[in-house]
Amino acid sequence: MxxxxxxxxxxxxxxxxxxxxxxxxxxxxxxxxxxxxxxxxxxxxxxxxxxxxxxxxxxxxxxxxxxxxxxxxxxxxxxxxxxxxxxxxxxxxxxxxxxxxxxxxxxxxAAGLKDKEYTEAFNAHFKKGEVQAALNKGAAQEGGYLAPTEWDRTITDRLVVVSPMRALCAVQPISTNGFTKLFNNRGTTSGWVGETDGRAQTATPTFGSLTYNTGELYANPAATQQMLDDSAINLEAWLGGEVETEFSLQEGIAFLTGNGNNKPNGLLTYITGGANAAAHPWGDIKTVKSQSAAALTADGLIDLVHELPGEYTGNARAIMNRNTQKAIRKLKDGEGNYLWQPSFQAGAPATMLGYGITEVAGMPDVAANSKPIVFGDFKRGYVIVDRVGIRVLRDPFTNKPYIHFYTTKRVGGGLLNPDVLKALTISA
Missing domain, CATH: 1.10.287 (Helix Hairpins)
Structure with a gap:
């Protein structure tokens, strides 16, 4: 005790x-x-x-x-x-x-805002909806207002803290609705010839493509006009906290299990047997058995780590939820060493077999046929597509005396390279 x-x-x-x-x-x-x-x-x-x-x-x-x-x-x-x-x-x-x-x-x-004039205009728009024409850099005809760049970046930074997938994966800013990437399916052939032998044509590589569309993520926090009139209130901090909470919740779910319908295609949907297993030109994320029908085993985790080719392990780590970490903490290798080890210095994560662990709350628990752990290089394995900019629409009319700040961000996501990731499935 x-x-x-x-x-x-x-x-x-x-x-x-x-x-x-x-x-x-x-x-x-x-x-x-x-x-x-x-x-x-x-x-x-x-x-x-x-x-x-x-x-x-x-x-x-x-x-x-x-x-x-x-x-x-x-x-x-x-x-x-x-x-x-x-x-x-x-x-x-x-x-x-x-x-x-x-x-x-x-x-x-301590670095401060890079566009003080714009931020002052943004705060003025928050309070009264009035912005001087000279400062009206982002107002749209329908009354919308684009968030200052620094405020936009601050929201993104907070999302990195509360949404582990953003911190782990590649993030691709775009200026259009979607993003299409070409993949080299290889197929080039060659041959050995003598000095004077004829050179027949060899096979050329083929290409595949995958399009990452965006869906619109929104939050709609509200405050009374009196609250906004109070000069002691930090408007950017308040709205930032509200948006961060809603966006992080929705993103966290979508980056793992999203079905692609006005939202990202989740990482887990690309694993063998998943809804998007056949979507990527290079195939699906392959699974490794845990060697037990309903539990984790040390041998299964060792197999998972070694199934990933050595060239992809330099930045590899494992994602799992807290319950799975708790189960791993009890496992030992053949020499009696615990597979899980705590952080030993600031900035370093806990490790499993020497590789970092990131806790992702939405990952499945350990159960028969579940896939509670994904291991690999997530920067090369999954891409988050951000439509540049966060948009705010100030609405003082719908719900008096509350002022609503309808905040939107367009975001998508999908598998980038299945070869750099492996998933553990609970199966004998």
């Missing part, structure tokens, strides 16, 4: 360091990194490593008792409790690392 209390205190300490400053709450979705952020992350990493050491000791004792036929329910409960605390601590480390990375993007918050 004491260990659990210490672990919980460390988690709370980390959240306090990155979420608020002495009773001053940070708006939802806003990145806040204290001056001693590195010290806080270091302390948290020390905590997670200590907790994992305790877990290994208790788990080893549990396994020994099982071998002796002396299985103890209380011992098993203690192992699960510590395992849960390790998961919380590692999640806090991952969250802190992401927030530090996001704060460093574009020079961090």
């Amino acid at each position: 004491k260990k659990a209390m210490i672990a919980s205190a460390l988690v709370a300490h980390a959240m306090a360091a990155y979420g608020a400053q002495a009773n001053q709450p940070v708006p939802r979705g806003i990145v806040s990194v204290s001056a001693d952020a590195g010290t806080e992350v270091k302390a948290l990493i020390e905590g997670v490593n200590k907790a994992f050491a305790d877990f290994k000791a208790e788990h080893s004792k549990q396994l020994e008792d099982v071998k002796k036929g002396q299985a103890d329910a209380l011992q098993a409960l203690q192992v699960d409790r510590i395992n849960t605390e390790v998961a919380k601590l590692q999640a806090a480390v991952d969250d802190a690392n992401l927030k530090i990375a996001a704060a460093q993007m574009n020079g961090g918050a």
